[in-house]
Amino acid sequence: MEAAFAELPLALFTTLAPMGAGAFIALALAFLTTKFTDEQVKKIDRMTIIPLVVVLVGFAASFFHLAAPMHAVGVFAGIGSSPLSNEILVGSIFVVLALVYVIVALTGKLNGGARKGFIVVVALAAVVFACFTGMAYMMETIASWNSPLTVVQMLGFALVGGMPLGTLVLGLAGSLSDALKGSFKMSALVVVVVGALLAAVGFCVQVMGVGAMENALVSGADLVADVTIYLAVAVACFVLAAAGNVAALMGRSPVGMACFGSVMAIIGIFVARLVFYAVQLSVGLSF
Amino acid sequence: MTQYAFHFDGSRCTGCKTCEFACKDYYDLDTDVQYRKVYECTGGETSKDENGYVSTTCFAYYVSMSCNHCDDPACAKVCPTGAMHKDSDTGLVSVDADKCVGCGYCHMACPYNAPKVDREKGHSVKCDGCAERVAQGEQPICVRACPARALDFGPVEEMSKMGERGNIAPLPESTYTNPNLYIKPSKDAKPAGSKDGKVANPLEVM
Numbered sequence: 001m002e003a004a005f006a007e008l009p010l011a012l013f014t015t016l017a018p019m020g021a022g023a024f025i026a027l028a029l030a031f032l033t034t035k036f037t038d039e040q041v042k043k044i045d046r047m048t049i050i051p052l053v054v055v056l057v058g059f060a061a062s063f064f065h066l067a068a069p070m071h072a073v074g075v076f077a078g079i080g081s082s083p084l085s086n087e088i089l090v091g092s093i094f095v096v097l098a099l100v101y102v103i104v105a106l107t108g109k110l111n112g113g114a115r116k117g118f119i120v121v122v123a124l125a126a127v128v129f130a131c132f133t134g135m136a137y138m139m140e141t142i143a144s145w146n147s148p149l150t151v152v153q154m155l156g157f158a159l160v161g162g163m164p165l166g167t168l169v170l171g172l173a174g175s176l177s178d179a180l181k182g183s184f185k186m187s188a189l190v191v192v193v194v195g196a197l198l199a200a201v202g203f204c205v206q207v208m209g210v211g212a213m214e215n216a217l218v219s220g221a222d223l224v225a226d227v228t229i230y231l232a233v234a235v236a237c238f239v240l241a242a243a244g245n246v247a248a249l250m251g252r253s254p255v256g257m258a259c260f261g262s263v264m265a266i267i268g269i270f271v272a273r274l275v276f277y278a279v280q281l282s283v284g285l286s287f
Numbered sequence: 288m289t290q291y292a293f294h295f296d297g298s299r300c301t302g303c304k305t306c307e308f309a310c311k312d313y314y315d316l317d318t319d320v321q322y323r324k325v326y327e328c329t330g331g332e333t334s335k336d337e338n339g340y341v342s343t344t345c346f347a348y349y350v351s352m353s354c355n356h357c358d359d360p361a362c363a364k365v366c367p368t369g370a371m372h373k374d375s376d377t378g379l380v381s382v383d384a385d386k387c388v389g390c391g392y393c394h395m396a397c398p399y400n401a402p403k404v405d406r407e408k409g410h411s412v413k414c415d416g417c418a419e420r421v422a423q424g425e426q427p428i429c430v431r432a433c434p435a436r437a438l439d440f441g442p443v444e445e446m447s448k449m450g451e452r453g454n455i456a457p458l459p460e461s462t463y464t465n466p467n468l469y470i471k472p473s474k475d476a477k478p479a480g481s482k483d484g485k486v487a488n489p490l491e492v493m
Binding site for chain 1: 326328361364365366367368369370385386387388389390391392394395396397398399400404405406408409410411456457458459460463464482484485486489492493
């Protein structure tokens with residue numbers, strides 16, 4: 001795990017940005033399924049700053065990974081060829097959309113169909129961003145990462161982290177009880193459970209698969225043995241995050257449970273990201 | 288275009304590491320940075336049977352390697368800024384320090400452990416094939432320094448006559464990036480991708 005701690009800024013970025021983005025999926029579900037009063041909408045918009053800040057803190061953390069952040073604008077030069085450029089392009093589009101959404105919503109000029117259309121676009125951008133974040137790690141020369149499961153787990157992280165965070169936004173805005181009267185409850189339950197499954201299964205199967213790999217420097221079995229306890233912690237946190245969100249959706253201490261679910265998700269995803277970096281295993285001379 | 292390549296003669300290399308230190312000295316590299324590395328590849332076991340007869344399958348050999356200036360460099364392929372690039376005249380792969388963002392993606396992707404981010408310098412660093420020396424008609428400093436004449440450098444048409452393309456362990460299969468490293472293996476050498484041996488000096492080369 002020592003090598004993984006060298007990637008702390010990236011671990012923070014890949015924890016916070018997809019999770020914050022996932023919260024917009026929960027909000028899109030809420031607006032599509034519930035008719036809120038103007039006052040409720042105002043409060044929800046104010047609280048939507050929380051997931052936006054989570055995303056921005058994630059992006060800010062990523063800059064600490066760079067040796068020359070002043071050259072960061074050049075990362076768009078590789079669009080189309082570099083998976084990292086593609087990820088940052090899609091991430092930037094998501095951030096711009098989310099920022100514009102929040103700003104326009106806060107001015108009170110986003111109503112009815114326009115709001116629904118805009119939040120759905122932001123939610124779709126969040127899904128694409130999560131997938132591209134996973135794809136950035138799929139390289140032919142890193143055998144342990146070069147799997148579609150890398151994308152699956154990242155999408156799972158966005159959902160299992162984003163749903164409790166989005167539920168928390170609704171709870172803090174005092175609008176969750178109204179949302180739970182309609183089909184938001186069932187749709188959110190399905191999404192968070194699917195997210196937890198994608199996160200846990202995608203993550204576990206990918207990491208356990210590393211056990212059968214090796215190169216001239218390191219054995220995958222040794223790498224997996226080093227991270228097994230952390231893998232268990234991450235999966236337990238995913239289960240608790242989903243459980244917290246489910247409890248909130250069932251109306252049991254909604255704000256407290258959504259907050260608990262969000263914290264568990266942050267811990268679980270962060271630990272999973274460290275494990276992911278710890279099991280980097282090249283086809284050649286790198287680890 | 289003349290694609291340049293390295294040749295490594297494993298039957299001549301004694302593992303003295305003069306190539307490594309000539310490079311470090313020439314480029315005044317810090318203790319944590321080396322462009323050329325000598326990998327000690329070892330494996331096998333020694334056993335004694337019921338009659339007391341000792342037999343062994345132990346082997347050990349050296350591989351001196353820097354950047355292989357691949358035909359399909361994984362580092363340049365993933366580089367987000369285009370800082371890591373392949374020269375169109377010489378085929379040598381190098382870093383444009385003014386563009387590099389220091390993300391370390393090249394380091395992750397390269398299966399030959401060539402690029403590395405130097406955070407003090409603020410960009411990736413690696414062997415550039417001594418491009419300036421080559422432009423002046425000289426050999427790379429590592430080749431010039433090798434006392435056993437185990438290293439050579441020149442147009443790929445000449446180097447490829449002296450060996451097989453990146454064909455021994457601990458190198459991966461050459462099909463990943465098509466390295467411009469042509470090797471004459473030592474007697475003990477195992478084929479590329481073989482799991483029989485391990486790098487015995489990881490702290491020195493990683």
